[in-house]
Amino acid sequence: MINIYDVIVVGAGHAGYEASLAASRMGAKTALVTIERDAIGRMSCNPSIGGMAKSHIVCELDALGGEIARNTDYTGIQFRTLNTKKGPAVQAHRAQCDKSFFLERIQAVIACVENLDIIEALVSEIWIKNGTIRGVKTEDGEEILGKTLVIATGTFLRGLIHIGEKSFSGGRVDEKAAKKLSHSFLNLGFNLGRLKTGTPPRLHRDSIDFDRMVDQPGLNPPPFFSRSAKKDWEMFHVEQKLTPLKPWPPGSNQISCYLTHTTEKTHEIIEKNLKKSAMYAGKIEGIGVRYCPSIEDKIVKFRDKETHHVFVEPEGRDLVEIYPNGTSNSLPKDVQHEMIHSIPGLEHAEFLKPGYAIEYDYVDPTQLHHSLETKKIENLFLAGQINGTTGYEEAAGQGFVAGVNAVLKLRGEDPFSLNRTESYIGVLLDDLVTKGTDEPYRMFTSRAEHRLILRQDNARFRLVDYAKRIGIIKREEINDVENKIIQISEEVNRLKSIFCDGISEEKRLRRPGTFYKNLLNKKEGLNSEVITQVEINIKYQGYIDRERKNIIKAQKIEGQHIPNSINYDEIKGLRFEAREKLKKICPDNLGQASRISGVNPVDVSILSVWIKRIDSK
Amino acid sequence: MYKQDDTIAAIVTASGEAGVSIVRISGPQAFFIADTVFKCKPPCPSKRPAHTFVYGHVMNDDQVIDEAILLVMKSPQSFTKEDVVEIQCHGGNMCAKLILRYILESGARLAEPGEFTKRAFLNGRIDLLQAEAVLDIIHAKSERASAAALEQLEGNLSAEFDILYEDLLRVSADIEATLDFTEQDLPKGIMKNLNKRLLSIRENLDQLISTWEEGHLLRDGAIIVISGKPNVGKSTLLNTLLGRQRAIVSSMPGTTRDTIEENLVIGGIPLRLVDTAGLRDSSCEIEKEGIDRTRAYIQKADMHIYMIDASKPIDHEIETHLKKMENEESLIVINKTDLCNKLDTNKLDNKLSIQMSLKKCQGLDELRSCILERLRKGGTLSSRPHAVISERHRNLLMESKKELDEAINMMNKDQEDLTAFVSSRLRSSIENIGLVTGKEYEDELLENIFSRFCIGK
């Protein structure tokens, strides 16, 4: 009997595992095709998850039924919260993971899931027959049949690695690149672009003098991303059974990271050898990230800055690899050595792997719908770095969305698409498909115009309806969220009604420096998650209400759907540029149309008249 | 029905027309706004039946802006099918503009070109065939408007907007950087002096807003009011300067009962000349009104020409007027010098005066150059190419200022946990200016952050 998969996922990075887990958990018969089985879930760069804005994505995924949050919490070796003082909206967790346990655990999860086959192969072609997806073809000439396809091949498309003057083909260091697949995309008529990113060298733990650096211990209790780890932590005293899914009690025995800095000497060495840097010798055409500058970039562009931070981060509990965060470069090996040795504490550092830069193809994401299905080819979805993003979290977010949508497509249901007014993942999707990107796209809180509402602390509450629809999250968890939503509003109302010395407890809680625990009439035994929401809702009520109003305003225009049948050439009065852009992006609604660069408010109002006209026909 | 949640307003009569001007308000708040700005015998506009009109005054607190007639139209029986109020006021742009501005301050938004028509269509008031025409109208109007906007934005003004935008963005970038990146990566003291910086930006913003006041002079002309006793020759002066017959000239005192505005250019400077009803005590109702209005005009005018008849002695009435006149902005014109001169120049109090005879066309050149000189001295026309901001720009700036004030207030609370909220206000503030300069907040912000701070690994 021929085996036809419901969903084929190509690539097992963070986008790939989320896509395949979501699809199979929703009951679809799924294949995860990847070059190397043992590399499933590999962290290409620093094994750290979260940080500003990215943390929000991770929490949202946990709320929807993704895996990355749990995987991080259960394999984390140092947990921190950033931005604790700047208000709840921009607070973010960051965890340093154990690189090898991270991947072991995700592989164990995949092994546990029904309906999910792993196929080790290098995909060379998207197989299309009579205009419909048949599946994929592999380099060994095999054919894998499937109804829908999620491609999540990361940095592998025509990957080209640079170390100093040397360059060679590869998807990551020591891994094969995917060359033919790029041609398959080109043959299908997709626009590809080229980007670059880089990674620092890895150093041997025992060769580093940590005494010369500033110790950065983890936080206790550890700030977890996932509900599940939080629950486990609450029963910390109970003896826990260790399994591949839970290598140690989450958050236990945290390990420090360290802080050091570059010196004048470091800068001299780099200046002197700039010509030898692959980037500065003009060898790399791909566009790099402004916000992850290589050390060459930092020194050239910020000459007046005397020193730069270097975070010295262990890659695992028992691993000897140390990641000197902040020294990403594409210098020749000998210069890298000299440069690293000029940093306090790294004078005798022994190199395990050199740093390198990598260039790769990406698919212009304006060729996608919000569901991440391509506009050109039905049932073909793209997710992760292939869409021009960078970062594990961004990849995981897209992978999840693509996996869910592949299944919904097969069921003939409406796509699952998050709005930018309700989640960071929504912002990510909308930015990608509406504006495209010409540099690796990374999430920032400033990208989310409604970030005051899109907090990591309320992700579960904001997204519960979606979680219900997707149906991966257990019923009891959903019930828990729904109960808490009621408790929160009951408690807020109760505090409004209790007066003490002439002022309500609600008013009292609003005072800076006053917390729930300080209230005379607090309710004993109230769950801490509920307390947090009560505190935030009361303390920032005015600000939050205003933001809600903005959202409602925004949603009005978002709610004005543009029919698929629209023919932009027929619309009188549109300017040429606007017409061309609209034809290219095919926005779903007027809100999205207004965000396309080159479409001005007048174009939007003309469009709105036209839509009304179609509607009334 | 298709619901719009905001209320829009605009002058719907073509500019420069004499007679009546109409300001239209449409949307859910139309009656509320009407009640605020329009005072009449009870009941107030919102309580009046549909399709009625009422006489009253547009009043800002105690100050009468204009007398006017207000028309009440209730949804869906109106042009836009929304609640609509139309205020008919005196012709010429000035009254209508002041009224509109007050309406905008009371909660309406300035309608975009063609927006009333667009709403009419969206609400099904006009049919599909007409819709095609609407598209053309919207398009044509906006083209013209944007061409005009571009013209205005060239040179000085655009630079001023840019500076303001950049300054605000810089502060915003400093704050945003601390939100999106760890402080370890950022220069020390980046959050210092933010308050001071914002206050100084607000000052610039205020200044830019005030150029609207100056700007409208160049766009619409500096307003010059001609007053004087009836029959001294005011209408004749207007007609002579215009070179055609416009105001009714008659030898019966008090013929010009209404104010008449005309545009003309002297020495390249656009002027709006206002011929008023004479200034004199009168018992006639209509005339009294005209005189009141004259007084109001004089207060708002950029320059005031007071005309005296040389053939008549200076009586007590003229004397009191002369005393009240401010030297800077007014000019005394002594007309009819062709007749016997009964004027006692001592009574002119050394005020600047010009002698002329309109009948003989004497003294006209002197008058022209005198007008220009006065305007220049009064600062109305500075010599630099002038920054002119439009009504739309002014509204955006006002909006921007409101947000900025909020941000400053929050900063003053000195609570670090409000940082994200401050930055959200700043963002709105900047976005409003961005609507003038056509810049995208997010792109500009990230560019600013990354070009100034070395962040990331």
Ligand SMILES: Cc1cc2nc3c(=O)[nH]c(=O)nc-3n(C[C@H](O)[C@H](O)[C@H](O)COP(=O)(O)OP(=O)(O)OC[C@H]3O[C@@H](n4cnc5c(N)ncnc54)[C@H](O)[C@@H]3O)c2cc1C
């Ligand atoms: C050198 C380097 C440096 C980086 N630096 C940073 C950084 O500084 N900051 C940051 O935020 N992010 C960085 N990243 C990015 C981050 O690692 C990625 O964004 C993230 O891993 C992308 O996830 P993904 O799932 O899209 O793809 P990947 O994690 O790249 O996974 C791709 C998967 O697809 C498989 N695959 C590829 N082609 C085929 C094929 N033809 N057939 C079958 N399987 C295939 C691969 O085996 C792999 O499993 C860096 C990445 C690299 C490589």
Ligand SMILES: Nc1nc2c(ncn2[C@@H]2O[C@H](COP(=O)(O)OP(=O)(O)O)[C@@H](O)[C@H]2O)c(=O)[nH]1
């Ligand atoms: N002799 C003489 N008559 C003038 C002169 N200017 C205006 N008049 C006449 O004065 C009368 C009143 O003029 P008008 O402009 O209507 O005065 P107004 O009431 O101030 O507007 C008309 O009959 C004019 O012809 C002038 O310079 N000399």
Ligand SMILES: [Mg+2]
């Ligand atoms: Mg007259």
